[in-house]
Amino acid sequence: xxxxxxxxxxxxxxxxxxxxxxxxxxxxxxxxxxxxxxxxxxxxxxxxxxxxxxxxxxxxxxxxxxxxxxxxxxxxxxxxxxxxxxxxxxxxxxxxxxxxxxxxxxxxxxxxxxxxxxxxxxxxxxxxxxxxxxxxxxxxxxxxxxxxxxxxxxxxxxxxxxxxxxxxxxxxxxxxxxxxxxxxxxxxxxxxxxxxxxxxxxxxxxxxxxxxxxxxxxxxxxxxxxxxxxxxxxxxxxxxxxxxxxxxxxxxxxxxxxxxxxxxxxxxxxxxxxxxxxxxxxxxxxxxxxxxxxxxxxxxxxxxxxxxxxxxxxxxxxxxxxxxxxxxxxxxxxxxxxxxxxxxxxxxxxxxxxxxxxxxxxxxxxxxxxxxxxxxxxxxxxxxxxxxxxxxxxxxxxxxxxxxxxxxxxxxxxxxxxxx
Ligand code: ADP
Numbered sequence: 242x243x244x245x246x247x248x249x250x251x252x253x254x255x256x257x258x259x260x261x262x263x264x265x266x267x268x269x270x271x272x273x274x275x276x277x278x279x280x281x282x283x284x285x286x287x288x289x290x291x292x293x294x295x296x297x298x299x300x301x302x303x304x305x306x307x308x309x310x311x312x313x314x315x316x317x318x319x320x321x322x323x324x325x326x327x328x329x330x331x332x333x334x335x336x337x338x339x340x341x342x343x344x345x346x347x348x349x350x351x352x353x354x355x356x357x358x359x360x361x362x363x364x365x366x367x368x369x370x371x372x373x374x375x376x377x378x379x380x381x382x383x384x385x386x387x388x389x390x391x392x393x394x395x396x397x398x399x400x401x402x403x404x405x406x407x408x409x410x411x412x413x414x415x416x417x418x419x420x421x422x423x424x425x426x427x428x429x430x431x432x433x434x435x436x437x438x439x440x441x442x443x444x445x446x447x448x449x450x451x452x453x454x455x456x457x458x459x460x461x462x463x464x465x466x467x468x469x470x471x472x473x474x475x476x477x478x479x480x481x482x483x484x485x486x487x488x489x490x491x492x493x494x495x496x497x498x499x500x501x502x503x504x505x506x507x508x509x510x511x512x513x514x515x516x517x518x519x520x521x522x523x524x525x526x527x528x529x530x531x532x533x534x535x536x537x538x539x540x541x542x543x544x545x546x547x548x549x550x551x552x553x554x555x556x557x558x559x560x561x562x563x564x565x566x567x568x569x570x571x572x573x574x575x576x577x578x579x580x581x582x583x584x585x586x587x588x589x590x591x592x593x594x595x596x597x598x599x600x601x602x603x604x605x606x607x608x609x610x611x612x613x614x615x616x617x618x619x620x621x622x623x624x625x626x627x628x629x630x631x632x633x634x635x636x637x638x639x640x641x642x643x644x645x646x647x648x649x650x651x652x653x654x655x656x657x658x659x660x661x
Pocket of ligand 1: 566567570593595596597598606611612613614622623624625626627628629651652
């Protein structure tokens, strides 16, 4: 599976998980509203039958909206024509609560408009679950008429308890979704590693096959007895083998170095040296490579104060890797190098006008084995280890490496080292 398909799959899965979570939350909210409504319906029935039974109705046309007020969220009051016998009402209401399945506790209050206060109150706990003794702290709602008050201190809790199975199932579903999300993430990461590993094996065989084939042919020529009579040919073929061996050694060293730095921290052996001089040498060594492609490397600007405290050989490797890439990923290399000081940092800038790198790859490009591919093809050979090693070197110096690049317009790498 290619990276693009994988990314699409991950995005789709994330969207799906978000959608399912949103639907689940919507249903929970709907259920909560439904349970509240059911509670209101049940309490209306209790109140209505109480009023009818004790002849307390002010008007015959009774409904929740018209007769019942909610001065506070858990407090229902209903006007009555007169105050009835308190104990009888209490017993009746208790029975009705059982009848209509209102199994939470309630403070039943009788408000006397003439005295402007609650005449009395009863605590009814049909569930035996709660302990409530706030009768004296009870908020007073003054009215110009007598009324019965029903205060449900644990109404929310009661409704949520009713929804418990929904809440638990939603929670379980959420856990499953999170599990699913984590699996997708690990699957994506595993696939990404598989892909890069597969690419690495492909690159590895390509990189080693050609030099080995060339060396085999050269060795065959050298094994002919007549070769001793052709000293120039002998020299040429020996040179070919030499070049190929050097190339293979370089690649192998790079791989060993990256493998080593996976398990060990790079320990720079710092010394004070002139970075401009080091750059000049590196550019000089790289120039033939650029000239092979009719290109050039210029040391454009250099800071006067170029003494830095760093590991000379690691910094050389980092710059050489950047220059090598700049040549490799340009058709006709036009590379410029600069050094400058910015704040407390010494900066080395390597800019080319080559193929450039799309923004999506900018962060990943420093990862091990990562290479920018177009479909299944790559414009140039390599292992995807160069930039990873550069990053490790710069990290070991507590520095930064920045990339500015646009596909088709070239790339600029800036190394920033702290001046100590
Ligand atoms: P390699 O060059 O061996 O593939 P690197 O780690 O050096 O590995 O680079 C990783 C990838 O970054 C390369 O495969 C290439 O696609 C891209 N890259 C690096 N430097 C440049 C550059 N100067 N211009 C364009 N692409 C680059």
